[in-house]
Amino acid sequence: MASHCKTRQFHGGAPRSLILGRRDWLLLAACIVGLLVAWLVYGAIGPDDGRSLAGSAGTGIPTASAPAIPATPASGPAQSRPAQSGPASFGDALAVPPATGRPAGAPRAAPGPVASAPQRISYPAAGMDVVVHPLQPDADSQSIVPPETMDGYWLSTFGSPGAGSTNTTYIIGHSWEGLDAPFNHLSSAAAPGDRFAVTTATGVVEYTVDSVATYRKSTLKDSSVWTAVPNRIVLISCYTEDLWGVNLVVTASPAAGK
Known part of the structure; x- marks a missing residue:
């Protein structure tokens, strides 16, 4: 016309x-x-390229050699969007308050086994018992994409659990849509005050959960999660109520007296 x-x-x-x-x-x-x-x-x-996909534990993770540089978003195993909608609001802040009043960045001493590669996580309160494999970030793409399994993956270029650790230890794993995967349980059951154990090449290190937080995948790469804190351990997966857009982060320190 x-x-x-x-x-x-x-x-x-x-x-x-x-x-x-x-x-x-x-x-x-x-x-x-x-x-x-x-x-x-x-x-x-720079622009947000919008490539975050469901089930990716590594979205927004920087490499160890250049922690200030954000990684390229990585895709994960889930093939369709979850039916649930995410929480009303997210930010670069804790979704659940820390269980203790210890200042951020003040690591607790880690007596016991010498720092070494983690081999297994046992987290009874979350019904989680998984094998852990080493995973080295891709230095070229600055992306971290764990294999599509239900196991855990230790970012080997960061810290190791145990005495003498000089950095934060990171273990990541996929959450899966429609399956009873171990890392899914972190979204529904992890809470401050929980205790879990990490078996390493030199012994067992026990941890107490300090905080459980949710981060948008677009903000995780710039958050304090990546601050180097000796003896701290961080578990990262996708938040099951919004696999495409949100990561769940569990932060813990060596258990008192352990």
């Missing part, structure tokens, strides 16, 4: 549409400033 417009003919003097008053100039200046700010912000943070 064609459209028809009338062109108004102006007689005498310049057309009103070409005369900018003081208010027009102020509005134009505000628009230009807004575009400049948006361009600067875009240049600083």
